[in-house]
Amino acid sequence: KHRRVSENIDIEDRLESLITRVGEKSTSSLESNLEGLASVLEADLPNYKQKILKILLECVIKLPEKLTVYTTLVGLLNAKNYNCGGEFVELLVRHLKEALKTGEYESALTMVRFLADLVNCHVIVAGSLLAMFDNFIEVTLEDSIPQVRSDWYVYAVLSALPWVGRELYEKKETEFNKMHLSIDSYISKRQKIHAPALRVWTTDHPHPQEEYLDCLWAQIVNLKNNKWQEKHILRPYLAFDGVLCEALQHALPQIIPPSHNEETNYPLPRVIFRMFDYTDVPEGPVLPGSHAIERYLIEDHLNRIIHSTYLERKDCAAALLSFPSKNKIPLNYMIVEVMFGQLFQLPEPPYLEIFYGSELIELCKLQPGSMPQVLAQATEMLYERLDTMNVSCIERFANWFSYHLSNFQFRWSWEDWSACTLVDRELPKPKFVQEVFIKCMRLSYHQRIKDTVPESFTSLIPEKPNAYFKYEMEGAGSLPGTMIAHQLMQAIKSKCTPEEAVAIIKDLPNPLSDDDNEPNYHPLRIDVFTSTLLYLGSKSFSHSFAAIAKFHFVLKMLSDSEEAQIHLLRTLFEVWKTHEQMMVVLIDKLLKTQIVDCSAVASWLFSNEMSTEFTKFYVWEIMHSTIKKMSKHVEKLQKEAEEARDRLEAARRRMADGLDYDEDEEMPSEEKVERMEEKLEIVQNQQKRLFLIIFQRFIMILTDHLSRCESKGHDYNTPWYKWVIERLQQAFLLHHELVFKYIQTLESLLFTSDIDFHILEIFQQFCALRS
Amino acid sequence: SRTEQERLLLQSCTLYIGNLTFFTTEEQIHELFSRCGDIKRIVMGLDKVKKTPCGFCFVEYYAREEAENAMRYVNGTRLDDRIIRTDWDTGFKEGRQYGRG
Numbered sequence: 001k002h003r004r005v006s007e008n009i010d011i012e013d014r015l016e017s018l019i020t021r022v023g024e025k026s027t028s029s030l031e032s033n034l035e036g037l038a039s040v041l042e043a044d045l046p047n048y049k050q051k052i053l054k055i056l057l058e059c060v061i062k063l064p065e066k067l068t069v070y071t072t073l074v075g076l077l078n079a080k081n082y083n084c085g086g087e088f089v090e091l092l093v094r095h096l097k098e099a100l101k102t103g104e105y106e107s108a109l110t111m112v113r114f115l116a117d118l119v120n121c122h123v124i125v126a127g128s129l130l131a132m133f134d135n136f137i138e139v140t141l142e143d144s145i146p147q148v149r150s151d152w153y154v155y156a157v158l159s160a161l162p163w164v165g166r167e168l169y170e171k172k173e174t175e176f177n178k179m180h181l182s183i184d185s186y187i188s189k190r191q192k193i194h195a196p197a198l199r200v201w202t203t204d205h206p207h208p209q210e211e212y213l214d215c216l217w218a219q220i221v222n223l224k225n226n227k228w229q230e231k232h233i234l235r236p237y238l239a240f241d242g243v244l245c246e247a248l249q250h251a252l253p254q255i256i257p258p259s260h261n262e263e264t265n266y267p268l269p270r271v272i273f274r275m276f277d278y279t280d281v282p283e284g285p286v287l288p289g290s291h292a293i294e295r296y297l298i299e300d301h302l303n304r305i306i307h308s309t310y311l312e313r314k315d316c317a318a319a320l321l322s323f324p325s326k327n328k329i330p331l332n333y334m335i336v337e338v339m340f341g342q343l344f345q346l347p348e349p350p351y352l353e354i355f356y357g358s359e360l361i362e363l364c365k366l367q368p369g370s371m372p373q374v375l376a377q378a379t380e381m382l383y384e385r386l387d388t389m390n391v392s393c394i395e396r397f398a399n400w401f402s403y404h405l406s407n408f409q410f411r412w413s414w415e416d417w418s419a420c421t422l423v424d425r426e427l428p429k430p431k432f433v434q435e436v437f438i439k440c441m442r443l444s445y446h447q448r449i450k451d452t453v454p455e456s457f458t459s460l461i462p463e464k465p466n467a468y469f470k471y472e473m474e475g476a477g478s479l480p481g482t483m484i485a486h487q488l489m490q491a492i493k494s495k496c497t498p499e500e501a502v503a504i505i506k507d508l509p510n511p512l513s514d515d516d517n518e519p520n521y522h523p524l525r526i527d528v529f530t531s532t533l534l535y536l537g538s539k540s541f542s543h544s545f546a547a548i549a550k551f552h553f554v555l556k557m558l559s560d561s562e563e564a565q566i567h568l569l570r571t572l573f574e575v576w577k578t579h580e581q582m583m584v585v586l587i588d589k590l591l592k593t594q595i596v597d598c599s600a601v602a603s604w605l606f607s608n609e610m611s612t613e614f615t616k617f618y619v620w621e622i623m624h625s626t627i628k629k630m631s632k633h634v635e636k637l638q639k640e641a642e643e644a645r646d647r648l649e650a651a652r653r654r655m656a657d658g659l660d661y662d663e664d665e666e667m668p669s670e671e672k673v674e675r676m677e678e679k680l681e682i683v684q685n686q687q688k689r690l691f692l693i694i695f696q697r698f699i700m701i702l703t704d705h706l707s708r709c710e711s712k713g714h715d716y717n718t719p720w721y722k723w724v725i726e727r728l729q730q731a732f733l734l735h736h737e738l739v740f741k742y743i744q745t746l747e748s749l750l751f752t753s754d755i756d757f758h759i760l761e762i763f764q765q766f767c768a769l770r771s
Numbered sequence: 772s773r774t775e776q777e778r779l780l781l782q783s784c785t786l787y788i789g790n791l792t793f794f795t796t797e798e799q800i801h802e803l804f805s806r807c808g809d810i811k812r813i814v815m816g817l818d819k820v821k822k823t824p825c826g827f828c829f830v831e832y833y834a835r836e837e838a839e840n841a842m843r844y845v846n847g848t849r850l851d852d853r854i855i856r857t858d859w860d861t862g863f864k865e866g867r868q869y870g871r872g
Contacts, residue, residue: 358844
């Protein structure tokens with residue numbers, strides 16, 4: 001018996017490998033492979049039907065780039081065994097309904113497309129597919145639903161039409177035309193307030209940046225005008241027309257979209273990224289135009305390849321470069337456009353930013369003769385278009401480019417960009433170059449960058465990072481803390497205890513003291529202690545961390561109010577202002593060790609003394625990592641509190657049912673759970689307060705700028721304004737899921753109708769993302 | 772034991788990084804590896820005798836997934852012009868920072 005079981009497993013494994021691998025490179029033709037496989041499966045159906053259906057279903061969802069290979073296989077199986085075809089359709093429909101209910105829209109999209117292509121393989125009756133599409137389109141007539149809902153259902157239909165349009169046109173022309181008209185009317189009345197928030201470039205020059213549904217609609221209209229003929233989709237079933245024609249077809253059951261509820265998270269809208277057109281491709285095959293359906297199909301196909309291989313960058317590169325119709329299209333250009341399209345996607349890229357960097361390096365390695373040139377051309381174009389590029393994207397561009405350079409010895413034709421050294425430093429181009437230098441320096445070292453870039457760029461190269469310790473500088477003698485600072489330095493060097501350190505700084509006078517009231521913090525103690533400690537630990541991150549850890553109690557004691565914490569941050573800035581990375585890392589540490597609070601960091605970043613730093617990228621690196629830290633903390637406490645509550649409830653139910661509760665299982669007491677919930681409420685309030693502080697400060701500085709410009713009759717649209725207004729936009733987008741929770745509060749407290757329209761507009765665009 | 776070792780490796784959030792130059796600093800390593808996730812700590816490998824960096828380090832993340840990202844995207848790319856290698860490690864213990872002297 002044992003042998004039987006393992007034999008079964010062997011066969012099942014073999015089936016799985018046969019099915020998942022069909023359509024890969026092979027010595028024989030795809031058609032003969034499919035035919036052979038269909039026969040094998042037919043023979044195994046009596047014993048392994050359930051297993052086979054399950055594997056096929058997985059292939060539908062996990063290998064969407066081989067969709068037509070599998071529809072053909074299902075078609076051949078259906079021709080041989082009608083019941084098996086029917087069972088598969090049933091299974092697929094069940095999973096589609098489930099996916100729509102649970103909001104798995106990505107797989108739902110794939111399944112809709114698969115069902116559509118099954119019409120081509122004579123598995124499904126055309127009319128029944130059209131009925132499903134009609135049900136989807138009817139969502140556009142529902143009252144009081146968010147636009148993202150109807151958008152998704154329309155998108156699901158449109159994105160399947162390149163596969164099945166021709167068949168519907170031939171078999172059901174009248175009904176199909178009717179559907180076309182309904183979609184047309186929907187498209188023409190959609191709101192697009194959200195679009196500006198999602199655009200990579202504010203201008204439509206040289207290429208229009210279209211809203212995704214508008215763009216796909218234009219492509220579909222073109223396809224229709226071409227009598228639904230396209231040139232990209234591989235259709236293996238055409239070779240089996242004779243066999244498939246004989247097969248009996250199934251009618252799809254009614255598939256009605258589950259009704260809307262507040263919990264559902266529909267996919268956010270997008271703007272289609274366009275960087276190249278055919279004139280950018282020097283020779284070889286022509287790049288399909290932006291409204292050609294082939295452009296959509298190829299991009300979609302590349303996106304799907306990335307989606308199924310992004311975890312293995314070598315496989316991903318190999319799969320992208322062996323694209324099926326690679327000789328008929330300018331593949332490298334299309335890959336690069338798709339990769340940057342994802343990297344710049346707003347609110348966030350689908351995968352980790354470093355994936356794109358690492359993948360592009362891999363692609364360069366595999367195609368050393370052509371990929372680096374295309375990438376250089378793309379970089380050049382992105383640079384040329386910086387002036388209108390969204391700040392979040394400029395930041396990602398700088399992060400990617402510095403990383404890329406670090407893998408290619410920092411070689412670049414810098415001279416071509418030397419014009420940027422002659423203009424206002426706050427303009428996007430010089431700013432970008434400065435930030436790239438800073439990031440390159442962080443990945444290598446100061447001298448290396450100095451030696452690498454041309455003389456003319458010297459003014460944009462950052463200062464050499466160094467700790468600045470004022471108590472050892474010339475003129476330190478006249479500072480009130482110098483003597484104590486030196487004493488403290490000696491003591492720390494000879495390994496004093498934290499208590500001994502406290503004793504040394506105890507006698508420092510408080511500059512805030514006066515006769516009337518006792519100040520609530522002591523700037524001089526903070527200054528002397530923190531700067532001395534940081535200076536002594538300045539050798540490396542580890543040294544600094546060790547110093548903070550050892551004297552944690554002193555730092556915590558000194559910074560027991562928000563003003564004190566802000567002063568501590570000010571001191572840190574004074575010591576490390578030439579070493580941005582050190583500031584980023586140290587503030588991260590101070591937050592993690594709870595020496596400073598998130599709100600103190602935010603207030604400090606918006607403070608007057610940081611105004612010279614305000615448009616530098618590191619300030620925003622700190623801001624966003626602070627917000628993220630806060631939300632991680634909230635998430636953690638929320639999870640703990642919920643789990644404890646669940647455990648308590650479960651134990652109570654067991655007791656109520658007269659069951660003994662398990663002695664071993666630790667049951668949290670009611671008080672303990674309540675304490676956890678109280679604590680959660682406190683941090684949730686802190687989080688809300690953090691967002692309120694940030695948005696309020698944004699409104700203050702922007703309003704100030706706008707009214708100052710107005711009273712002086714200046715143009716408000718300065719470089720500074722661009723950085724700041726788009727940082728506001730970024731604060732919404734980067735943390736969109738959280739900010740959405742507070743939208744009501746923000747609307748009633750901060751983004752009220754009396755604030756300047758330029759600021760209000762950013763808020764409204766954000767709100768429109770999900771409405 | 773060997774299975775114990777394998778179990779630890781499967782749960783580990785720590786990577787061993789090799790083929791660094793002797794001059795590569797903790798700061799550079801932090802810059803690169805923090806692009807994959809939040810770093811808990813970096814321990815530089817030191818020469819037993821001279822106590823100077825000797826071409827390897829340990830990077831510990833807070834979450835397994837972040838370490839996996841580094842394995843996926845940083846392993847085999849360059850830092851300071853050297854192709855660096857990342858490997859799973861069972862976790863740093865005091866004393867392991869010293870390489871052969």
